[in-house]
Each structure stands twice: as C-alpha cells, then as structure tokens.
Amino acid sequence: MIPPAPAGKRLTPAEYCWAANHNMLVGGAQSRDENGWRIYTEKEQDVAAMTMIGEELVIELVPPRDLRQFDKVKKFYTWSSERSGWLRYTRPATRDPKPDLAADLGSMLGAASWDRNKPPAFHPLASAGGPWICLPSSAVASWGGKIDKDGSDEFPAEYKLYRAALKCPVEGALFGAANGTQAVVLGSKDTLFWKPLDDGGVLARVLSANVDANALEKRLAELPSSGFQSIGELDVKEPYRAFDASVFGGAVAEGNSLTMELSPARYAVKSLTVKATKKEPLGLLLVRLEEIAPKKKSK
Numbered sequence: 001m002i003p004p005a006p007a008g009k010r011l012t013p014a015e016y017c018w019a020a021n022h023n024m025l026v027g028g029a030q031s032r033d034e035n036g037w038r039i040y041t042e043k044e045q046d047v048a049a050m051t052m053i054g055e056e057l058v059i060e061l062v063p064p065r066d067l068r069q070f071d072k073v074k075k076f077y078t079w080s081s082e083r084s085g086w087l088r089y090t091r092p093a094t095r096d097p098k099p100d101l102a103a104d105l106g107s108m109l110g111a112a113s114w115d116r117n118k119p120p121a122f123h124p125l126a127s128a129g130g131p132w133i134c135l136p137s138s139a140v141a142s143w144g145g146k147i148d149k150d151g152s153d154e155f156p157a158e159y160k161l162y163r164a165a166l167k168c169p170v171e172g173a174l175f176g177a178a179n180g181t182q183a184v185v186l187g188s189k190d191t192l193f194w195k196p197l198d199d200g201g202v203l204a205r206v207l208s209a210n211v212d213a214n215a216l217e218k219r220l221a222e223l224p225s226s227g228f229q230s231i232g233e234l235d236v237k238e239p240y241r242a243f244d245a246s247v248f249g250g251a252v253a254e255g256n257s258l259t260m261e262l263s264p265a266r267y268a269v270k271s272l273t274v275k276a277t278k279k280e281p282l283g284l285l286l287v288r289l290e291e292i293a294p295k296k297k298s299k
Helices: 013-026 068-076 098-102 105-116 137-142 156-166 213-220
Strands: 030-034 037-042 045-053 056-061 077-079 087-092 132-136 173-176 182-186 192-197 200-206 229-236 240-244 257-260 265-274 284-291
Touching: 013 030, 013 037, 013 045, 013 056, 013 105, 045 105, 056 105, 068 077, 068 098, 068 105, 087 098, 087 105, 098 105, 132 137, 132 200, 137 240, 173 229, 182 200, 182 229, 182 284, 192 213, 192 257, 200 213, 229 284
Parallel strands: none
Antiparallel strands: 030 037, 037 045, 045 056, 056 087, 077 087, 132 182, 132 240, 173 182, 192 200, 200 284, 229 265, 240 257, 265 284
16 A cells, blocks of 8 residues: 655655545545555445555456446456455556546446445535536546646646636536537536436526425426526537536546436527525526527528
C-alpha cells in the first residue's frame, strides 16, 4: 500500500494512481487496511479491495449481477484467486487514466454499486461540489473532471474545459466539450433531479432543504409553458448523462449520475427560476429540454 503524501508535496505517479483509484472506490463505502490490502465495505459487506504489487495497482471487486454489458472489456479482468466470485483488475501505477478508461472501470464499479443500492426511478443526485454537466453517454469517459493547477501541465485541454465549466451561469448554458461535443452545464451545486416528459424532459435543481420527491415529480409533470428563457438548441443523437463536473468521466456510473433518456432529435433548451413563496415553498432552478417539431415541408 502507499501512505498519503505529505501536504504540499507533488505526488509521484504511483501515489497519484493510488489516490485517484481510492477516490473512485471509496464513494459511500468505508475503508480499512488489512494484510497489505485496502478493503472497502458497504453495509458491513466487503465490496472491493486494492493493493500494490511491484509497479502495478491491483483492484478486486464484487462484480455486477449482469456482466453482459461488459463483454467488450472483459479481457481486462480475470477472476480472483483470493476472493471467490470477485473480479481482478491490474494496471500500471502511473498517472495515465487510459487503462481505467479502456477497462471501463468506473462503469463496472458503478453498475455493481447500483445493484447494491438501487434508488427509486425518480431520485435526487447530490453534488460533489459542482457544477453539473450533461454529456452524451458515449462522451462521458473523455471528461477529465476536476484538475487543479498541479495537473494542468499534464492535462492542459482537460484543465481548460473544467475551468470553463466553472464559469457557466447558474441558470445553465450550452457548452462545447471535447471533439465538438455539445453539453449542457448547470452552474450550481444544488441537488439535482431529472424528470422525463413526453416531448423531452426537465432538469430540476432544488433550492430547499426538505423535498417531498413525490410532490416534486407531480409538480414537474405540470410545468407551465410560459416564463422560460431560451438558452439555445441542442442536437441529441443518444441518451445524455448528468453528473458532477468535478468527477472524472471514467468514474461516472449509475450511482453518481442521472440518465437522461432522450429520443434523437433537436431540442430547445430553456431555463426558468421558480422562487419560493408561502403557497409554494419549494424554490427551483429548471432547465427544460423540449423537442422541436420538424418543420412541415411546403407543397
């Protein structure tokens, strides 16, 4: 195992790799060190473990129930000889995130966590610091997450994108991510909900401490059509995923994101701030994605 680096000291590649993967694994789990391994526990059950062997980082984990979705990356995993039924993943202990991306490690961990802690269909997502970003599902893994000044020389493009996302307005904005990908950024860290609607859906950030999810879901289904301000238009070709922009894309999975099921179409993106009143004490920041009806061809 690798002990934490002293405060202010630049991490070695191995220390960086250990810290990054620890942050991915710890999530809502507790950790302990035992026999050279760091063990991660949820609800008094061991769910993952990590150690260093020479210059390689080794992670073992309880797999998701359905591994068929990971057929394309199964070559990166073997079955553990130490823990029956667990998967084993080995990578070089370097700063390079590509091994984790190639193995789709974040999705593997997230799917397993989702099996253990599956929330109701309409549920809140708490921020890790914000802001929120919504990306096409296929582009999520390329998001660099929070990169501080220390990492800007090594990942300059990812650093610039994250800094730009931090400057997006609270109401929301369209955002140019890597490779010309269109994203939506919500410039705050308030708790987020996603409500699908017949013609799109709405992202709702809640400005109140206590929220009745059932009442909120009903309220979002009865949104007024007036009062929204245009943000722009978005071409959608696949489902989007909303997650905290500080999170590395390789670590984004079901448990720390919301899937925005949207039909391929062009959508109007618009925002509305709903202030709390005595009658409606729930303040909301709304971003509506509404499908634009195709123009009828003239005869």
